[in-house]
Amino acid sequence: MKARIIEVFDTVQGEGIYFGEKQIFVRFFGCNLSCRFCDTPSNRFTEYEPQELFNEINLYKNDFHSISFTGGEPLLQKDFLKEILKLSSAGGYRNYLETNGTLAGELKEVIDYLxxxxxxxxxxxxxxxxxxxxxxxxxxxEVASKKEVFIKVVICHSTKEKDLREALKLIKEVNHSAILVLQPNSHEDDAWLRVRIGVFADMAQEENITACVIPQMHKAIGLE
Ligand code: SF4
Structure with missing residues (x-):
């Protein structure tokens, strides 16, 4: 069984509540969405067997917080993902999945190893x-709430208040304790957007949802 992987590398996590933690990143090829701000490469990949990928991960010094399986959308290659997650868990590593949050059936098949x-x-x-x-x-x-889960929303100039209300309603109804990360779109991050994000953070607070504003660090310091 082989998977299409764009790259394997180590760096610090630049988004979300594990911001600043050292991780090994495994970036999967391919996605089921087409967000307008996507900058994931779509024209190159290397094929790996699970054991081959695990061997490559083991070449890194074991001083990292976790392995980030990211994309693209890793769950699109769920059979391979399950195998590498099993190897990683058995090897004593912590598995961190970055996902667009749309493939619940696929998540069910791998959640035990996350x-x-x-x-x-x-x-x-x-x-x-x-x-x-x-x-x-x-x-x-609903499925993800069996494990530790936090939620990221990207806030752009075009983001509408009614969408954030819908997101808060969903979080409140399904997993009220999940932390919400409001992430300014790095291409549009200006004073106006920061004011808007403040309004959105207040809306979350009114619903008793823990929200924090965390920019994309790699873009802020010019790493990508
Ligand atoms: S979900 Fe992520 S990888 Fe997929 S299109 Fe959107 S930004 Fe790109």
Whole structure:
């Protein structure tokens, strides 16, 4: 069984509540969405067997917090993902999944081997897609809530208040204790957007949802 992997590398986590933790990143090729701000490469990959990938991970000095399986969307290659997660767990590593939060059935098949789930909630007015994904996100969060999960939403100039309200309703109904990360779109991060994010953070507080504003560190310091 082989998977298409864009790259394997080590760096510090630049997003979400594990911001600053050292991780090994395994970036999977391919995605089922097409967000307007996506910058994941879509024209190159290397094929790996699970054991081959695990051997490469083992070449890194074991001083990292966890292995981040990211993408693209790692759950699109769930059979391979399950195998590498099993190897990683058996090797004593912590498994961290970064996902667009839409493939609940696939998540169910691998969740036993995950430690932390960083789930995106795609607001229609942020990602520029006509169809919304609320039903898929709801099912996903129901499954993900068996493990530690936090939720990221990207806030753009185009983000509408009604979308954030819908996201808060979903979190409140499915997993009220999940932390919500408000992430300014790094291409549009200006004074106006910061004011908007302040308004959104207040909305979360009114619903008793823990929210924090965390920018994408790698872009802020010019690492990508
Ligand atoms: S979910 Fe992530 S990888 Fe997929 S299109 Fe959106 S930004 Fe790109």
């Amino acid at each position: 430690d932390i789930i960083a789930m995106d909630l795609k607001l229609p007015s942020s990602i520029g897609m006509a169809s919304h994904l609320w039903g898929m996100h709801r099912k996903f969060l």
